[in-house]
Amino acid sequence: MRTSRTAHGRVTRPARAARDRPPASIGRRLAAAVGLVFLGALPAAALDATARTPVPSGNYRSAREALRMGVRDYNAGDKEGAARALEYAAEQGHALALWKLGRMYAEGDGVPHDDLKAFEFFSRIADDTTDEGPDAQNSGVVASAFTALGTYFLDGIKGTYVRPNPERAYDMFNYAASYFGDPNAQYNLGRLYLDGTGVDTDARQAARWFNLAAEKGHAPAQALLGQLLVNGQGVPAQRARGLMWLSMAREAAQGRKDDWIVALYEKAWATASEEDRAAAMAQASQTTAQVTGSARRRR
Numbered sequence: 001m002r003t004s005r006t007a008h009g010r011v012t013r014p015a016r017a018a019r020d021r022p023p024a025s026i027g028r029r030l031a032a033a034v035g036l037v038f039l040g041a042l043p044a045a046a047l048d049a050t051a052r053t054p055v056p057s058g059n060y061r062s063a064r065e066a067l068r069m070g071v072r073d074y075n076a077g078d079k080e081g082a083a084r085a086l087e088y089a090a091e092q093g094h095a096l097a098l099w100k101l102g103r104m105y106a107e108g109d110g111v112p113h114d115d116l117k118a119f120e121f122f123s124r125i126a127d128d129t130t131d132e133g134p135d136a137q138n139s140g141v142v143a144s145a146f147t148a149l150g151t152y153f154l155d156g157i158k159g160t161y162v163r164p165n166p167e168r169a170y171d172m173f174n175y176a177a178s179y180f181g182d183p184n185a186q187y188n189l190g191r192l193y194l195d196g197t198g199v200d201t202d203a204r205q206a207a208r209w210f211n212l213a214a215e216k217g218h219a220p221a222q223a224l225l226g227q228l229l230v231n232g233q234g235v236p237a238q239r240a241r242g243l244m245w246l247s248m249a250r251e252a253a254q255g256r257k258d259d260w261i262v263a264l265y266e267k268a269w270a271t272a273s274e275e276d277r278a279a280a281m282a283q284a285s286q287t288t289a290q291v292t293g294s295a296r297r298r299r
Contacts, residue, residue: 060085063092070097079110090121098125099141102148115157122148143180146172150188154197166198177209186213187221194224203234214245217291223249223261230268243272243280244287 060066070085083104089097102121105114125145136142150172156164170192176185190209193202207228213221222245228235229242250265269277 060088063089063094063097066092067094067097070100074100074110079104083111090124093124093128095125095128095138095141098122099145102145106148115152116160116162119149119152119157119162122146122152139180140182143176143182143185146176146180147182147185147188150176150185154188166192170198177212181212181216183213183216183218183221186210186216187218190221190224203228205234207233207235214248215291217252219249219252219258219261222246222252223264226268227264230272239272240276240279241283243268243276244283247280247284248288248291 060069066085066089070082070089073079073085074082083101086097086101086104090101098121102118102125103109104111104118105121106118107113122145125142126149129142150169152162153165153172154169156162170189173185173189173192176182177189186209190206190213192198193209194206195201207225210221210225210228214225226242226245226247226249227233229238229245231237231242246261246265246268249261253259253261272280
């Protein structure tokens with residue numbers, strides 16, 4: 001019998017060195033251990049997210065056509081029609097449809113907000129993963145699904161069978177971060193190490209993962225990496241380079257949700273010497289070009 005990656009068995013975790021750099025087969029091992037780009041020990045029906053929303057089978061000639069019509073309807077503002085089409089494609093196992101439905105239910109975007117249903121759509125993507133490789137066509141979708149699952153395992157979903165489980169969250173983030181190089185997963189993995197959640201506190205490992213995400217333009221990772229470098233926490237102090245990352249994060253900050261980034265930047269900049277400020281600005285121009293190039297390659 002097939003075992004889901006999000007099944008509720010005990011996680012068998014590999015040794016630390018292996019965990020940080022998983023081989024291609026880890027996706028299959030996760031299937032035994034743990035069971036978001038737009039064009040997700042229960043009965044099987046409980047994990048079938050589409051079973052609760054029957055979709056007429058004769059409206060579309062193929063999953064690809066249903067996906068195309070779902071995209072068209074979504075972009076036209078008909079999100080109800082988009083959901084119907086996407087659910088048909090999802091029934092056929094189309095990863096992009098599963099991912100978009102997961103995002104829609106997670107955000108209440110045209111459908112009722114339902115974190116459990118989102119979790120189940122993302123779970124189907126994880127369960128169907130065959131370790132095709134980080135450069136496969138659907139790799140971004142798969143990585144995003146694992147990252148979303150990590151977030152759900154980290155906090156749990158109140159009133160459901162999805163309980164907080166930081167160790168499973170680690171496994172989800174680590175797979176997406178190591179195998180796919182997903183910057184959101186790398187940031188979340190760094191946070192686990194920084195806070196000692198699900199793993200031993202290790203500021204050096206946190207800085208490593210923040211650096212990988214920061215180089216891909218991830219502003220929160222840039223901010224926390226900058227703070228570690230300014231303070232010499234877990235890494236040798238490099239105040240100018242820390243200020244550089246903080247200034248880049250400050251430039252990318254958007255809205256109230258990023259007020260904490262602005263606060264970190266202002267605190268560090270206020271206490272920095274003129275020499276460190278000048279060095280930070282000099283480094284920023286070169287690093288910004290590198291980060292922009294990396295982001296373009298990922299797209």
